[in-house]
Amino acid sequence: MGNKLGRIRKRQVVDEKYTRPQGLYQHKDVDHKKLRKLILDSKLAPCYPGEDDFICDLEECPICFLYYPSLNRSRCCMKGICTECFLQMKTPNSARPTQCPFCKTFNYAVEYRGVKTKEEKGLEQIEEQRVIDAKIRMRRQEIQDEEERMLRRQEMSSSSRIINPNDIGCISEMGEEIVSTQQLGGSAITHPSGSTQNRDDEFDLENIMLMEAIWLSFQEDDKRHHRSYGDATQLAKYADELRISAAMAPQTESTSTSSPSGGLACRVARQHVGVESSTNSTMVESGGYDDWSTLDNGGGRSTESYPLHNEVAMESFEEQMMVAMAVSLSEARARTSSPEIEWH
Amino acid sequence: MTGSSASSRKVLSKIATNRLQKELVEWQVNPPSGFLHKVTDNLQRWVIEVYGAQGTIYAGEKYQLQVDFPEHYPMEAPQVIFLHPAPLHPHIYSNGHICLDILYDSWSPAMTVSSICISILSMLSSSTVKERPEDNDRYVKNCRNGRSPKETRWWFHDDKV
Numbered sequence: 001m002g003n004k005l006g007r008i009r010k011r012q013v014v015d016e017k018y019t020r021p022q023g024l025y026q027h028k029d030v031d032h033k034k035l036r037k038l039i040l041d042s043k044l045a046p047c048y049p050g051e052d053d054f055i056c057d058l059e060e061c062p063i064c065f066l067y068y069p070s071l072n073r074s075r076c077c078m079k080g081i082c083t084e085c086f087l088q089m090k091t092p093n094s095a096r097p098t099q100c101p102f103c104k105t106f107n108y109a110v111e112y113r114g115v116k117t118k119e120e121k122g123l124e125q126i127e128e129q130r131v132i133d134a135k136i137r138m139r140r141q142e143i144q145d146e147e148e149r150m151l152r153r154q155e156m157s158s159s160s161r162i163i164n165p166n167d168i169g170c171i172s173e174m175g176e177e178i179v180s181t182q183q184l185g186g187s188a189i190t191h192p193s194g195s196t197q198n199r200d201d202e203f204d205l206e207n208i209m210l211m212e213a214i215w216l217s218f219q220e221d222d223k224r225h226h227r228s229y230g231d232a233t234q235l236a237k238y239a240d241e242l243r244i245s246a247a248m249a250p251q252t253e254s255t256s257t258s259s260p261s262g263g264l265a266c267r268v269a270r271q272h273v274g275v276e277s278s279t280n281s282t283m284v285e286s287g288g289y290d291d292w293s294t295l296d297n298g299g300g301r302s303t304e305s306y307p308l309h310n311e312v313a314m315e316s317f318e319e320q321m322m323v324a325m326a327v328s329l330s331e332a333r334a335r336t337s338s339p340e341i342e343w344h
Numbered sequence: 345m346t347g348s349s350a351s352s353r354k355v356l357s358k359i360a361t362n363r364l365q366k367e368l369v370e371w372q373v374n375p376p377s378g379f380l381h382k383v384t385d386n387l388q389r390w391v392i393e394v395y396g397a398q399g400t401i402y403a404g405e406k407y408q409l410q411v412d413f414p415e416h417y418p419m420e421a422p423q424v425i426f427l428h429p430a431p432l433h434p435h436i437y438s439n440g441h442i443c444l445d446i447l448y449d450s451w452s453p454a455m456t457v458s459s460i461c462i463s464i465l466s467m468l469s470s471s472t473v474k475e476r477p478e479d480n481d482r483y484v485k486n487c488r489n490g491r492s493p494k495e496t497r498w499w500f501h502d503d504k505v
Contacts, residue, residue: 024359025357025359025419052362062454063418063453063454064359064362064363065362065363065366065367066362079454085453088419088453089453099452101452101453101454102452102454104450104452
């Protein structure tokens with residue numbers, strides 16, 4: 001989206017009392033006349049009193065943490081700021097040009113575009129989703145790194161089938177252990193010892209039992225959450241939606257692209273493709289997760305979308321196995337942080 | 345040494361109180377990993393435990409940060425120091441003062457306690473040697489009258505650690 005959204009600048013109808021500061025700060029050096037004019041000319045957001053709590057459609061000012069119907073945006077990085085906080089940023093007496101509090105660009109300036117359009121909100125959601133996806137990928141990478149470390153410890157041969165193509169270089173340098181860079185306090189996920197041995201010869205019993213246990217625990221979880229959901233018809237509807245959208249998934253879509261159409265279908269589609277393309281990797285590289293889980297900070301809860309895997313016909317037992325392993329690992333991690341589940 | 349500068353003694357403004365309450369709630373819901381906020385009823389002074397990250401020279405060690413908020417937080421930076429004993433680090437003085445630009449000149453009201461903590465942990469994690477700044481003794485002597493690190497004219501020169 002470009003900067004010009006074709007909105008015609010006109011004097012907005014603003015109650016007189018919102019053309020002056022509401023007393024959030026003890027403003028010094030504020031030219032009230034100029035401020036009033038800027039607000040009436042729609043060049044600055046009106047000084048509505050900030051709300052303490054989130055009410056639908058309000059935006060939070062990242063400085064005062066209060067909620068407003070609309071915010072000003074930095075020219076440099078488009079971050080929002082309420083008019084009263086903005087007035088605090090400008091120091092008229094200082095010789096130094098003001099820096100943007102968000103991106104540190106000099107000559108900080110804002111513009112006002114009124115209440116956000118649906119389009120802008122949509123774009124923002126996509127952006128947020130990307131951030132969450134990136135976090136999920138990071139987490140997965142951490143888990144994968146940890147897993148590989150364990151693997152290398154357990155077997156000093158390059159025979160394992162679940163090696164990511166990228167890692168072949170590392171593996172060939174035998175005996176050199178690569179320490180994962182994660183662990184800023186995160187707990188390490190470890191395999192039950194021996195679970196990855198003998199993969200070359202057969203799928204050992206332990207693995208199969210492990211998988212079974214995982215699926216069982218999924219079903220348990222399912223039951224529990226179905227109950228808490230309380231509405232069977234709605235559940236069925238969701239299940240249908242998933243099936244349909246998985247079926248519609250374009251097979252070539254890459255996980256990193258995100259189309260503005262957004263929405264559940266798109267996410268599920270990406271999820272679907274992600275699972276299909278995971279033949280060579282322990283990681284279920286999936287771009288999208290459910291809308292419900294985006295309500296929190298992303299991170300460990302990602303795995304809650306696992307029932308999707310049920311919808312996807314998998315090529316081989318081995319592939320299923322790999323997906324299960326990946327899921328179980330992230331599941332284990334997610335459990336430590338979040339007992340509740342948003343999917344279903 | 346423990347933040348007796350006049351600004352941090354003044355009672356918090358309404359906006360500062362409101363923001364800190366929200367930061368505290370956010371911290372409780374989503375604490376930055378490697379940190380523990382020690383619960384007190386004093387909103388104006390937070391004591392935070394810092395755990396050295398795995399794989400760094402501070403792994404397994406625990407330190408305490410003391411964060412004092414000025415009346416006009418977040419327009420004004422909080423005062424952040426390590427309580428005794430401060431970690432041995434080329435940018436941390438033995439009196440707990442930390443030479444880190446975001447705590448002084450580069451502070452922005454868009455930062456939060458949580459983001460400060462992450463910066464400090466990152467600073468610790470990237471250090472390869474456990475040693476005091478070269479001018480430690482001189483600086484600490486100069487601060488004996490209980491000067492706040494915010495009154496120091498810091499010279500930020502090293503962007504590696």
